Each structure stands twice: as C-alpha cells, then as structure tokens.
Amino acid sequence: MITTLLLDVDGVLQFPRRPEFVDALERDHAWRDGYLAFQAELFADPEYLATLSGRADVLAVTDRLLARHAPSLTGRAFMDRWLAEDIVLNGELIAQVGELTVERVYLATNQEPIRGAHVERLHAHPWLTGVFASWQLGRAKPDPAYFERLLDATGLPAAECLFVDDKEPLVAAARGVGLHAAHYTSNDLLLAEFRRYGLASAGEAPDQR
Template structure:
C-alpha cells in the first residue's frame, strides 16, 4: 500500500525551456563541451550544500578566461518550466490522501528559484532538496534521511525519477522506484501511478 510518492524535478515534473547546452558552450571560443563539463563538476559540491554555486561558476569563468558575465552564465539554470499536467496529477493524488513530496538534487541558487520564486513548495506536502539535506541522489543515505523525516516505512513509498542510478539507490533501501521521463508523455506517468493503484 503506497501512502507517499517522491517526485524528482528535472525530467519528471519540469523540462528545459531553452537549449541551455548550446548557450553554455558558446561562452568560450573553443572546446565548449569541456567548459560545460568543468561547470558541471564545479556545481557538484554545492548540490550537497558545500560551497557557493555562484562563486564556483565565477571561478570557472575566470579559469577559462570567458568574457561572459556571471549573471549571464547563471541564466541557463533558470530556463525550466513545470509541466502543468504533472502538477495537476500531483494535486489529484494529494486530494486522494496520498502524500506527495519533491526529492531533487539542486544547489541553493536553483532551489531559491524553484521554492521561493516559483512556488514549488505549494505543490507538495514536503520538499527535499539535496543542498538542504547535505546528501544527494543516488546515495542511499539521501533516501534514508527522507524516510526518517516522513516517519513511514520504505515499503509504503514510491519514488519516480528519470535517472536509472537514482532509482537503483532508492530501491537499495527498500523503496518502490520507477524510471519515468517527461519526454515519454504525461499519459505514461498516469499509467505508472495506476499500476500502483494510486489513481
């Protein structure tokens, strides 16, 4: 009997609105892919609340001698939008008494946009951002931390994510977990929830 569902953010409830990859690779004259890889590596500590993401991006820009301003470099992290049909599904589940929670890896800069500017907290019973927990998926400790807060058994929780390794991490601590990608359509998510008799 599932009493709570954990939803990942990127690729599950929200998608990019602009081609951020092309934008980021344009910030240096050559070897844009390596530059973006450097940015992604620099972001990792802030995903678990260590270091400042803005400072990390500024350091990468300096290292690559990029002429782009820090604010312009940060802009691609704002290029996302939630899928209204998924938000409606979450509201439907909550109306049926199913606890719905956000479980996402984010640094504090993006967390503020999601939670404070765009009101994601209103859609969920609780939100679990990796930067707040000091733990990130797929670490099993991330999921154990959430279970400790919710005070419910792992067997009563369904976790939905577009990343196979995150799903494996959830399953390793006893959660029901399924791979779902928003690109496959909201009907696929509806069908998944019906498999667990949640709708």
C-alpha cells in the same frame, strides 16, 4: 499501500529550454568552446558536485569556470539567466499529480542552495507537502544516505513511498533502501504506473490543458 509520492524535479516536473536558451546565451557572450562545453565541465566539476550536498559555493564554482569559458559573464549573472530562461514546466504532469489519491507529495531533488530556492518558489503547488533538496540533507542522490535522511525526517516507512526519477541509477538506489520507485520516461507511462499503484483511477486520462 502507497501514501507518499517523492518526485524528482529536473527531467520530471520541469525540462530545459534547449536549444533556444543555448542560442541566446551564445549570441550574447563570447564562449571559448560554446556553452555546452562549459555546462559539461560544470556538471562534472568535483566542487560543483559538492554544492549539491551543501559543501561548496555554486557562485564560486561558476565564477572560476566562466573565467575560462566566457570572461564577460559572472556566476551570478549566469545563474540568474539560467533560472529565468532555461526551465519549462511539465504542466500536464503537474495537473495529474494534483488529482492523485495520495496523502503526501514531496519534491526529492538534487539542488544547490540558489537553484534549490528557485525550485521551491516555482513548485509551490497546492498539492505539495514539502521539499527535500540534497543540499539541505547534506547528501545527494544516488547516495543511500539521501533517502535514509529523507525517511528519518518524515518518519515514514520506505514501503509507503513511491519515488519517481528520470535517471535509472537513482531509481535503482531508491529501491536499494526499500522504496518503491518508477523510472520516468513520459507522462503517459508514469500515469500508468500511478494507476498500477492505485493512485489514479483506471479511467483517468492525461490532462490536455
């Protein structure tokens, strides 16, 4: 029996606002190779990856990379704008989660401290039980230790938890430690998964608000 839902954030509960955000940022700053080249380098940077487990400072990383890509932009200014302008909430899914028959709902997300704090404020939904950000646990998905530390903190057996993520390797990692897991590709297909696990009624339709 599933009593607890573990939801990824980026790619599930929220999405990036492309291409509007990219166009606006490139209009306002001179980029050496364009914003997306910077983003790709940022997400692949070993020090940035270390920020996700709380072992490095994201502002120091972005300052270092922006000095080459867009010298007029500081790490702090970039982070403020990224958080304010490049997130679109998945309102339909958020409404659906509030209607599920489940005892607990946690966010299970890879985040560094600045973005993690923003995510907590943004997703302070009435149905939310708590947040497990990777930087707080000291490990990031798909490291099995991320899931093990989450389970230790809650005291829940893996068999009672359903983890949802948009990235298949992370779904596979969750299954590897005994969690039930669903690969998110759309709201409708995820709702079908919720029904399969008995968390939503068979007649429930997606919220169109």
